[in-house]
Each structure stands twice: as C-alpha cells, then as structure tokens.
Amino acid sequence: MMHSFIELAGIFETKFNIRHFPEHTPSLYDPAQYILQLGGKRVRPVSVLMGNELFDEINPDAYDVAAAIELFHNFTLIHDDIMDKAPVRRGLATVHTKFGDSTALLAGDVMLVKCYDYLNRIKSPSFHRIIQLFNTTAAQVCEGQQLDMDFEKRDSVSFDEYVNMITLKTSVLLAASLQLGAILSGTGEGNRQHLYEFGKHLGIAFQVQDDYLDAFGDPATFGKQVGGDILANKKTFLMIHALEVADSASRVKLQQLMTDNPADKVEQVLEIFKACKVDEWANELKEKYLQTALQHLEDIAVISKRKEPLKELALYLIQRNR
Amino acid sequence: MMHSFIELAGIFETKFNIRHFPEHTPSLYDPAQYILQLGGKRVRPVSVLMGNELFDEINPDAYDVAAAIELFHNFTLIHDDIMDKAPVRRGLATVHTKFGDSTALLAGDVMLVKCYDYLNRIKSPSFHRIIQLFNTTAAQVCEGQQLDMDFEKRDSVSFDEYVNMITLKTSVLLAASLQLGAILSGTGEGNRQHLYEFGKHLGIAFQVQDDYLDAFGDPATFGKQVGGDILANKKTFLMIHALEVADSASRVKLQQLMTDNPADKVEQVLEIFKACKVDEWANELKEKYLQTALQHLEDIAVISKRKEPLKELALYLIQRNR
Numbered sequence: 096m097m098h099s100f101i102e103l104a105g106i107f108e109t110k111f112n113i114r115h116f117p118e119h120t121p122s123l124y125d126p127a128q129y130i131l132q133l134g135g136k137r138v139r140p141v142s143v144l145m146g147n148e149l150f151d152e153i154n155p156d157a158y159d160v161a162a163a164i165e166l167f168h169n170f171t172l173i174h175d176d177i178m179d180k181a182p183v184r185r186g187l188a189t190v191h192t193k194f195g196d197s198t199a200l201l202a203g204d205v206m207l208v209k210c211y212d213y214l215n216r217i218k219s220p221s222f223h224r225i226i227q228l229f230n231t232t233a234a235q236v237c238e239g240q241q242l243d244m245d246f247e248k249r250d251s252v253s254f255d256e257y258v259n260m261i262t263l264k265t266s267v268l269l270a271a272s273l274q275l276g277a278i279l280s281g282t283g284e285g286n287r288q289h290l291y292e293f294g295k296h297l298g299i300a301f302q303v304q305d306d307y308l309d310a311f312g313d314p315a316t317f318g319k320q321v322g323g324d325i326l327a328n329k330k331t332f333l334m335i336h337a338l339e340v341a342d343s344a345s346r347v348k349l350q351q352l353m354t355d356n357p358a359d360k361v362e363q364v365l366e367i368f369k370a371c372k373v374d375e376w377a378n379e380l381k382e383k384y385l386q387t388a389l390q391h392l393e394d395i396a397v398i399s400k401r402k403e404p405l406k407e408l409a410l411y412l413i414q415r416n417r
Numbered sequence: 418m419m420h421s422f423i424e425l426a427g428i429f430e431t432k433f434n435i436r437h438f439p440e441h442t443p444s445l446y447d448p449a450q451y452i453l454q455l456g457g458k459r460v461r462p463v464s465v466l467m468g469n470e471l472f473d474e475i476n477p478d479a480y481d482v483a484a485a486i487e488l489f490h491n492f493t494l495i496h497d498d499i500m501d502k503a504p505v506r507r508g509l510a511t512v513h514t515k516f517g518d519s520t521a522l523l524a525g526d527v528m529l530v531k532c533y534d535y536l537n538r539i540k541s542p543s544f545h546r547i548i549q550l551f552n553t554t555a556a557q558v559c560e561g562q563q564l565d566m567d568f569e570k571r572d573s574v575s576f577d578e579y580v581n582m583i584t585l586k587t588s589v590l591l592a593a594s595l596q597l598g599a600i601l602s603g604t605g606e607g608n609r610q611h612l613y614e615f616g617k618h619l620g621i622a623f624q625v626q627d628d629y630l631d632a633f634g635d636p637a638t639f640g641k642q643v644g645g646d647i648l649a650n651k652k653t654f655l656m657i658h659a660l661e662v663a664d665s666a667s668r669v670k671l672q673q674l675m676t677d678n679p680a681d682k683v684e685q686v687l688e689i690f691k692a693c694k695v696d697e698w699a700n701e702l703k704e705k706y707l708q709t710a711l712q713h714l715e716d717i718a719v720i721s722k723r724k725e726p727l728k729e730l731a732l733y734l735i736q737r738n739r
Binding site: 119120122123174177178196197198200201203204205207208209211212215223226227230233234237238240241242244245 | 441442444445496499500518519520522523525526527529530531533534537545548549552555556559560562563564566567
C-alpha cells in the first residue's frame, strides 16, 4: 500500500523527533538539536521515502538516508544564516543569534558529520553509489551558495546563470532526495534519471513561485515580508527578466531605484514589473518547469497509480498560497 | 621493506600535491585549494601510512584515508581560524583573511564533504568501521574546539578538564590516523587499541611541549611568538598548574596580571612560573605522557624492528626545538 505525502511526513517525524546528539557537551549539541525542533515541512526527507515507495515497499535504509538528508538541509540553514546574518528563522532566533557565530559554525560542522553516521548505517549494496550522490549533491549546494554570494557583487546576472545557481543551491537536493530513494529500490538508471529530473524541475518551478510571491504574494498568507527581495536588491527571476525586456528608460529607472533606495522603492519596482508583464511571464515560466517535471514523472516506467502521491506533492508545492 | 617518516612524507606529498577540487566555481574551490598549498608536516596522513605499515605492506586504500585525514585537518584549520580571527597561518594570510569569512566557511564545508569522497573510494571490507572511527573522531574534534571556547569564558579550568579538552581537540586525530592505518592492515583489536593509545598520549605530550615552548622556548627557533599564550590569558598546562600550586599571594598576583595586562606581563608571569617550578613540572609531565605512549607501542604484538619508524617519529615530534 502506498502512502500520501502527509502520511509519510507523519511516519518520518515520529522517527526523526529524537535527540540526534550525545547528552554530553551540551554547549555544542544543544544548539545543533535546537534547529531541528524549529520544524519545517520535511519535504526533502519525505521525498526520499516517496522516491523509494514509487518502485517498491519502503526499504528500512530509506529512513536513515532521509534523516541524513534532513540533517544536511539543517546544516546548510545554520551556515547560510551565519553568512546572511539572518536574525530569525521560522519565527524564532537563528542558531548563531542564540548561541553565537562560532558555536553555530561548529554545530553545523558536527551536524554534517552526523549525516554520514546515518548514511553509514545503510545495509544496501548500493552503499557507495548513495554516498557518491550525497557527496556530489552536498558539493553542488555549497557551489550554489557561493555563486549566490558572487552574484550579489555583480551588476548583472543572466537568466541562464540564475537558473544554474538556483538549481545548485536548492533544486539538486530535492532531486537527489528522490533519486536516493529510487537507488534503494534497485530500479534502473532510466527511472532514476527521470525521477531526478522531475525533482530538479519541480525545484526550479518552486523557486520561480517563491520569487513571484515575494513580489506579488498576499501579505496575509506569504510567510515572509512581501517585497523583501526588492528591498535587498536581489537578482530574482523577476528582476533579471525585467532588466532584459524593459525599454531603456525603465531599465535605467530600475537601476536607479536599486541605487537610491527611495521609501516607495517596492511600489515603483512593482509598477515597472507589471508594465513589463513580468508577473504573467513568471507564471508561464513556472508552468513550463512544472510541465517538464510532470513529463519526467510520466516517463518513469512504473504503473501510473504509483505516481499519484508524487504528482500530488508537486501540485501541493507549486500551488500553495495562490 | 619499511619506510621512515621522511620517506613516507615524500611519497604522500607526491600523491597529495594535486588539485583536489573541480576547475569550475573557482570562487569556492580556489580558496579550498589555497590552504593545502601552505604546506605543513603532514604528520597525521603519514601516521595513517605508518599505522598501516607497522603490520603489513601498505594497502593502497591507506593513501585515500590519508588524503581524507589531511583534508579534514585543513578543514578544521580554516574554520578554527575564522573562530579565532587569526590573520596569519604559516606566514601567509588565512583563508578568511584572503577570501572573506563566508567563502572560508563554505570552502571548509566543501572540504569536509571531499573527505568522504576519498573515504568512499576504499575497497577494504573494513569500510564501515573506518567511516565510523572517522566520524567519531571528527565529532570529538568539534567537541574539543567547543570546550576550548567554553573554557575561555570561565575563571578556572582543572587539569583533568584541560587534558580532556586537548585530547579531543588535537590528540584523537593523531590517534585515529594511526588506528585507521591499523584497521586497513587487518590486525586485531588489541593491537589497534594500543596504537590508538600510543597516538593519544603522544599527542598530549606534544601539547605539553607546545605549552612549554610558548613560555620557555627559544624565540629564534619557536615558530610562534613566545609568550603568546600568556598575553592571550590562555589556560595552558602551565597556567593551570601554576594556579594550583602557587601560594595564595602568587595566585592573586597571577589573576591580577591577567586582568590588568601590564606591559611586562609576560616577564612577571614567567617569574611566577619559575618560582613555582612549572618548567620542571611540565618537562616531567611531557616525559610521563611520552613514556606511556612508548609503553603502548611496546605492547603491540609485532616484532620490534617494525616499530622503529614510529618510535623515531615520537622522539622527533617531542624533541624538536630543544
């Protein structure tokens, strides 16, 4: 019997909601444990379980891989929050705000080591392949974060460069989570690859939506401050496209707004966005990535009934807050 | 045929002196590669080879484990230098000074991931045991660094607490390096354990010597600033012992010096150290740890001729700069 995302999230949470670290040296391990209790949708670890169950009953190894993935994701959050000097996450103080930068750095480090403790429990003969995919993905996430910082210092970023950066920074982890589950099922290379591409394109679609909602979202339901990316001069999908398609007067105006930071900057930028029809373009772009993702799901050689939970997940992720 | 430390260091260097990272994303990988080229004695990776050759011809896996250990060591240096705000290492700018804190943080992260790439190449049936020891040791090194930071904020630290901290922060990595080599040779649990204890005690002896040289070393041959620990109010073996054995007047004086930071602080502290015979005590303590280390080497069940290179390494490490 197959499970929905919500059911698997519940099963995962029951297993994951433990102390993952020793009781000793609480000055190191309490901060590491702290971020895990801030919650989150657990999309990535549940994707491991779903990628596994797409082909077969859940392999017990999948829970260890899922735990490793969720620990890895939280490790990146701790270190990213240090780099971004972010004070708050999910409504509570970030690790470095609560415990100091040095402890947050170390807590992240030890959490990354802990990932490999979980991976080392795997009994599957695909052990080496799993470690390899995990490592490749982990390095790509670091590359994506570095490129994101590099882009902040640059005047212009192309659409392709942004897609590449965002793919590395956020999409490959979702794609790899699904594929790790597939590897544990023993399914063939073709299926594994299609599932990876499903996750990758779904992740990009999700990012397009995130960028869209930052500009055009409903303040009542969008979790973050609407216009935050505009205030921070972030080169989002929307801004990159607007700079590409706007007439030269609007382009100059956009660049001026980013330099001058007037009080009504968000309103003025949004007006130009709308004049360039950036909102429509973003919705079409999201739809394009979503359709590509769904096509890859379609192309997986397994009866379509087994694909339902993943299809539901895709629609749930992409249509939230609309 | 067995090899000396110097010979094995040469063999290791030849294999290790490559670019370990992709050519793309140089803004992330050049900083990671940069620290590897600052050199160093490569004591830990060579210890993997020596721990392996103590029992048998060198297993090709040992070079991958050695590379992982050296990468791990350099990962800790990058992150420790961020935490300590250290401007210089081996006479050159530290990674965070040259490339910024955020890039240094990420370069360290990706270097830790790279360790597991090397470990994942191992063919040995002891694969899981090796990952487990590596992980345990990595976590201990993080714990040691955290305790070191905790101690800076405390008024007093006991001898036992300091030994525990320094064991975690520096000795276990040497001990584990040796034991990883032993595991690859397939030798039994008893031998592996004695080799670990040899490395652990040798590491502590080395730290006693390091603390001693900081206070009493020859400025001409000691690599760092003599008196640096005293200036920074570090709770070293010497300071902890002095505070324990000094009469109450001297103890008050020591604490006053640490608070007031007079211009002749180093001279005044050294005078109290000498009056308490801290120098003699430290030499005896170092000798005690060295002898315990050598006893464990003695207790390893292998013909004594094979132990010669490790014995030489111990004497070389402990008697340098004297």
